[in-house]
Structure formats: structure tokens, C-alpha cells
Amino acid sequence: MDRIALIYRKKLNGRHSIERLFSPMDNLSNINRVELPYDLTSLASAIKLFLFALKIKEKTIHITGDVHYMAIFLFWKKIIITMHDCNHYEDLTGIKKKVIGLLWFRIPILISKKIIVISPFVKEQLQKHFKLDENKIIVIPNTFNKIEQDDTIGKQNIFEILVIGTKKNKNVERLLEAIKEIKNIQLQIVGKLQKKQINLLKEYKILYSNHVDISQKQLCQLYNSSHMLYFASTKEGFGLPILEAQSCGLPVLTSNTTSMPYVAGFGALLVNPYCVKSITSSIIQIISNKDLRDELVLKGYSNVNRFGESNFVASYTKIYNSFK
Template identity: 40%
Template sequence: MKDFTVIFFQRKPRTYGNFSIEILFEAIRSKLPPFIHSKTVISKYESNGLWKRIYNTIEAYFRQGDINHVTGDVHFLTFLLKKKKTILTIHDCGFMNHPSRVARQILKLFWLKFPIARSELITVVSQATKDDILKHISCNPKKIVVIPNFILPGFNLFPKEFNSKQPRLLHIGTAPNKNLERLIEAIQGIDCQLDIIGKLNERQFKLLNNYNIQYTNYYNLTELEIIQRYHQCDILTFVSTFEGFGVPILEAQAIERAVITSSISSMPEVAGDGACLVDPYNVIDIRQGILRIIKDEEYRNQIIYKGKENVKHFKLEVIIKQYVNLYEQLLHS
């Protein structure tokens, strides 16, 4: 195979932002075969305002490679790139839930319609995201390729006896879609400890205190500290109202913890048969799911075992091969 270069175009991370995209593609680059040379181009400015975005787009034009891969969020960087050599990764369409109709139309044009038209191939992390894109714009479905996320090294089997008397629940994320408020209501009166990763707002603090929930709150954790929280928990609660993917499901399954997650969006696709699926908008359903995991040992062991089998489909090596095949396809097209 002849050597070639893939340029990974990445956003400039916000000071207090989410670094999941950066972590994801750093792991991918580290495992690429030797005939693929990779280079990361980080935009000079954060994705704020018209002029900074225009500058970032022009800058990207002058830094192209044999293959251009816009890794997410800054979809507009595709505008001046060579279409036939450009891949765009779209992680989710959450931005289309913006409350303003005008904003949704602008986002639809500049984050979906135009970037997709200016890219030869689109990768998405779930079938749910692909379906969302096709719901919002007209596009050849064959142009959109599903390549899921993967489990990072470090999330490995860590045996722990289930604490059925006072289980420790791990909840990751405090943004509106993470559905913490309904979870708090659902576990009222259940003897448990809730560990929350993510900075709480005033309303969430108030709910936790009003419902007398025993909880601890962590944020700005290192990856090792997050893994330690998984090790200590008995159940992962991931009852989001929307997710582009849902990596915590796989992380908990890899460590062999019971998972309760939502029956909508991408979560059933990611969890497979290795989780208790509930309606995230129904507090009673969430509560009953948690109680079933706590009280029904046979059911709990069954979803833990199926979760362990499920994660085999999401190993880094498996995902790398899919990206390499895509790069080679584009190179020879």
C-alpha cells in the first residue's frame, strides 16, 4: 500500500468544554497502520461568531492533505476543502433541538445541508444519528456510513460483589438531556448512594435535598478518577432523553456493571441486550427498572453477561479497520 496522509481537522476546545471528540480521534490516530501518516490541524479560534469561523474555514483550505477528515462539531470547515477527498464526522444532531426556529434553520444549512454537500462521505457514530440526519435533510443514505465509537483502554473487568442493601448508582452528566431530575425523583425512598459526575446547578442541588437523596458530586475528574468511580458503582444510570451514541453504556458493560438506560435514541443500539431499557420520560418506569436490577439477581446477572458480550463489537481495533477502509476507498475513488 502506497503511503498517504490524513489531515484531522479539529475544533479549538473551549476552556471548560467537552474533550470527547479530541480523545476519540487521538486514540484512532495512535493505532493507524504505518502507511497512513496523520496530522492534526486545530482551528486557531473557538467556533464563535461569523468572522472567527470564516478565518478557521480559510485556514483549513491551506492545510489540506491526501484525505481531509473533519472530526466533528466544526462542520463548516468543509466549505473550501476538496470535496472528493473530504470526510465529515457528525456525532449527533442535538443542535437541531434549539428552541429558536430561526436558529434551527441556520444550523440546518451550515451544520448539515452545506457541509454534507461539500463532503464525499459522512461518518456517524450510530444508526440513530444517521436517521436524524435523513429526517432533517434530503441526502443519499449510502453517503452516510455508520462507524460507532469504541471503549478506551482502561475500562476492563473489575469484579465487585453487588450491594443489594444499599447499591451505589453512578450517573454521568448533568446537562438537560442527561435527565438527572427525573432520576432523582425516581429513586426517592430507595436506599442507595448516588454518585454524580458533572457540575450540578442550583435546581439540581435543590431537588437532591428535597428528595433526601444520599449523593456525592464530582467534576473535572481525570480519566483514571472516572474509571475509579465505575469500579465503585453497582449500577450505571444512563437514562438520557437524547444521545448521539452513549459511551458510558459500553464503559460500564466492559467493567461488568449493571446498566439501566433509555429505550429511545441511540441507546438501545449501543446497549444491545446488555441493559435494562426504560422510558426516560416516565419516572415510574425508571424506578421500576432500578428496583428490578436491585431485587432480581438472575435478571441482573443476565444483563451483565450480555453486556460483556456486547462490548466485543466496540473494540478500538475493530473500529480502526473501518476507518482505514474508508480512507483507502476515498483515496482510490
């Protein structure tokens, strides 16, 4: 097999999900990991990225995500792009949406040989907005970093709910509305809190701790010390925290929309993310029903086998081999 250049975005604090996802590929002998020195933010950065691209010798290029525009600077190569979602694009309006649509999606899609998507939902998004050739798009679900169960980490008497992410789609405000009347709850929130979220936490007198830019070890400790994962987002391209929680025996509450039912399988309690009453009743079910918690845990253990690292590597290796 010819050498493959895996293109990663510029390294920044708090931006590491794609890098972790593709880390198993770095162990392959034919892979050259290429980290971009710049983001595309101006004409000057575009010129610098093009000059950087000229130094990449590999004939086959795999753009691992986010920086789809690099296909433009490598147009004469064989291009594979992994697209993780269109969520940011869908939230844009006006001229900015047109520019992002052109540089991040339309031209890269036209130039590329294959587009890999991480879930059937992302495939639907791309087909809806950009009408891809069915033969060009392939679904390869993400693998994930297994969270080892650590029985030495004790759980508190207070019911601790782990919340991963604080952006708008993570649906934190509805969670706060849902639990404001439930006693003996504490939130472990990973991600920088927004002002509105802090104000609601204070107004509803909700106990919480906030964790920003934490290590993988600290994240594992939070999974093991919590009683439940809340991941009822309004929209997700995939949803790695679902699998991370399931792998360490943590009951999961997630959404019945977009990619989340696909990822969760039968190992989670599904909820309408727009219905506060439904979120409240589901959390109360998990808190009060030990049999339900045990059932979710057992089904979660079974579900994560669908997303094993070996399947992930084999699927991408098959794509690479097709470019010989």
C-alpha cells in the same frame, strides 16, 4: 495511502469525548492530527479559520465532529465528516436554527464526499432533516475506552448509582423523582449540577457526591466503586457510558429509545425514560435481584465485543483507502 488530516475542534475543559474517540487513529502513520485554534463565533473567527485552513496541506480531510463548518473553509479538498447527532439542532428554533442548519449541516453535507454517522439513529435524524443521498452516508459505530475492572476498589454497603452527565437529555430530574422513596441509595453524579437538580436533591434528601472535570483515572474509580449505571437519557446519538460500564462489569439501566438499544444490545435493562414509575421499578429490580444483575453483567461483557477498537480503525481505514 495518502496522508489524511484529522480535524479536531478547539481544545476546551470538559470537551474531550470526540478527541478520546478518535485517539486510536493518531497511531496510524498517515494521519496528521490538526487541532483548530478557534471556534466559529463571529466573522473575525471565520476569517481566522479560513486562513488557518489554507495552511493544511493534505488533500483528504476528515472532520472528526462538531466543527462541520470547516468543510466550507476546505471546500476544494476531499472531505469526510463524522456527524455524532442532530440533538442540539433539533432543540433550536427560529433564525438560529436556520443558521446552524445551513453552516453546520446543509453546506458541509453538500461539499463532503462521505458522511459517517455513529449509529442508525443518527442516520435517521440526518435523513429526516436534510435528506441525504443514501450512497453518501455510512454507519460506523464508535469504539470506546475500556474501563478495567479493579477488584481492589471496594463497594460501599449503600447502593451507589453512577450518573454520567447532567444536561437536559440526561434525564436526571426524573431519576431524582424515581428514587426519592427508595432507601439506602447514593448517587455518584459526573457533570456540573444545575440549580434545579441541586434543589431537588436537597428537597428529597438524596445522598450524593458530584464530580466535575475529573480525570480518566478518577472516572474508572467511580465505575468500579458503583453498583449500577443510570443512563436513561431522553435522546442520545450513541451512548459511550453504556459500553464503559459493561466493560467493567457494571449493570446498566438505559433507555428504550433512540440509539441506546442499539448500543446496549442485550446487556442492559431498558426503560421508558419519560415514565418515572418505570424508572423506579427498574432500579428496584436491579437492587433486589442478584440473578438479574449477574445476567446483565455477562451479557454486557459479550456486547462490548461489537465495538472493538480494531473494527473501528479498520472501518475508517477502508474509507480513507477509497479516496486514493
